[in-house]
Amino acid sequence: MAFTRRLLLLGAAALPATARSQGQPADHAHDAAAPAPAPAAPPAEAPRQRGSAPPDAYVYIGWPQDRQVIYGTRFKVWFGTRNFGVAPAGVTKANTGHHHLLVDVDLPDLNKPIPNDRNHLHFGLGQTETMLELPPGTHTLQLLMGDADHVPQDPPVMSKRITITVRPGRPQAAARETQ
């Protein structure tokens, strides 16, 4: 029993980007790992049931702030989570999920697993911060929680979409900080 569960979790770790349907046959056609899902491909089945989230659950980007100018192209992003818990991908538990950071992209289809590419970063280990490296310029960041299978909750738990400006130069103290 415990051994089986460990294997499942290891499987999730080895394939962090792969949508896993617990208790259902794998559906490779709708694999979240596919970088560019075929456009306009009609789903073979009804949209999957989305997990619920408490109405007061919310996530926010604790750092950087909206309209912040960041010197240095490598900086830390803090994921704030309130009234909601963090769990790794593959873990089914009510009122928990894992973070996704949407970079320079609009919200994806909320009824499907969140795409996995350079604009949609998955934090399937349950990370609550990351070091981001972006080229100089203006960028947008938004957090979106996803469930065990990378599908957003209903209602979706997502942050405000913020805009930052990255400038070349010396990193600020807060951006460097790894304490």
Added chain:
Amino acid sequence: MTRAQLLARLGAGLGAGLGTALLLAGPTALAQRHPMPETAKVYIIWPADGQVVRGGFWVRMGLSEGGIAPAGVEKPMTGHHHLLIDVDLPDLNKPIPNDRNHLHFGLGQTEARLDLPPGRHTLQMLLGDENHVPHDPPLMSKRITVTVLPAPGG
């Protein structure tokens, strides 16, 4: 000293391999402690050490180079947060106590609302595994001091 305490001390003094053997000999007496990435850190994002707050406040708990998992979920390189309030570190070879001085965030929470009586208080974070046992080496924050002033109008 009870047998459990003795075994725990023995386990702490021996290598991980022998610890495993002891675990097999007495699974209830000694919890095997899990590793985390060497670079992992836990730290209190807010409040800062020495901060003065008025009334209730939110504590934001940070983890670098590791993941959060709810209690009961066994996954390598993850754990859940505990907040130690006005108390020293507990025995690191046992599950962290669960009382008003040792708060568990077993749902995988990363923030906590605290309402502490006015005065000086200490806060320290300690990560625990699926069984609430600290990792090896333990991942804990610096112990900070905050001063709570009475809430406005209270």
